[in-house]
Amino acid sequence: MTPYSPRLTRLIEALRRLPGVGPKSAQRMAFHLLERERDGARALGAALVDALDNIGRCEQCRMFCEDQACRYCSAQRAETGQLCIVEGPADLVAIEQNTPYRGRYFVLMGRLSPIDGVGPEELGLPRLGAMLDAGWVRELILATNPTVEGEATAYYLAEMGRARDIRVTRIAHGVPMGGELEYVDAGTLAHALSGRRSL
Numbered sequence: 001m002t003p004y005s006p007r008l009t010r011l012i013e014a015l016r017r018l019p020g021v022g023p024k025s026a027q028r029m030a031f032h033l034l035e036r037e038r039d040g041a042r043a044l045g046a047a048l049v050d051a052l053d054n055i056g057r058c059e060q061c062r063m064f065c066e067d068q069a070c071r072y073c074s075a076q077r078a079e080t081g082q083l084c085i086v087e088g089p090a091d092l093v094a095i096e097q098n099t100p101y102r103g104r105y106f107v108l109m110g111r112l113s114p115i116d117g118v119g120p121e122e123l124g125l126p127r128l129g130a131m132l133d134a135g136w137v138r139e140l141i142l143a144t145n146p147t148v149e150g151e152a153t154a155y156y157l158a159e160m161g162r163a164r165d166i167r168v169t170r171i172a173h174g175v176p177m178g179g180e181l182e183y184v185d186a187g188t189l190a191h192a193l194s195g196r197r198s199l
Helices: 008-016 023-034 038-053 090-097 125-134 148-162 187-194
Strands: 082-086 105-106 139-143 168-172
Touching: 008 023, 023 038, 038 125, 082 125, 090 105, 090 125, 125 148, 148 168
Parallel strands: 082 105, 082 139, 139 168
Antiparallel strands: none
């Protein structure tokens, strides 16, 4: 039997839906909001409702957006001829904030995983195929994560690009700047060595 009232139990369970939040963290957050941050909790609730009601997905790139004019799908960005494929919105933001890349994007919202029932349809690949067929893409940049599923997804996407005679590139993975080789895991080191380039 739970030691909490029904409403408190619902609040704790709702907070547990957030990534990385376990039962103790959810309890601590709930108690904090109720003890010291009731105004903050109301603001949080209002912001959540507003976001859920007014943030959708772009019809073109599938990134979150608030209106029809997605900031990442401009004609100016299409003129670069580059389309970068990422697994999720956080990956897009990381590239935008940390690199000079200013081409277009396509957000998969996941990666191929037949075991989990995630196939090409769930990732929006028919829509991606239509974008590639439109003729403006000259380079398809694959920026999926270096996991087993990410690599499989990259291979599938590369085949889509090659079938349309589009140049396909893959972001480099390997030893981080400032890292020391003796501390790099074997898989990363092997990937870095096989992906070496001329200087």
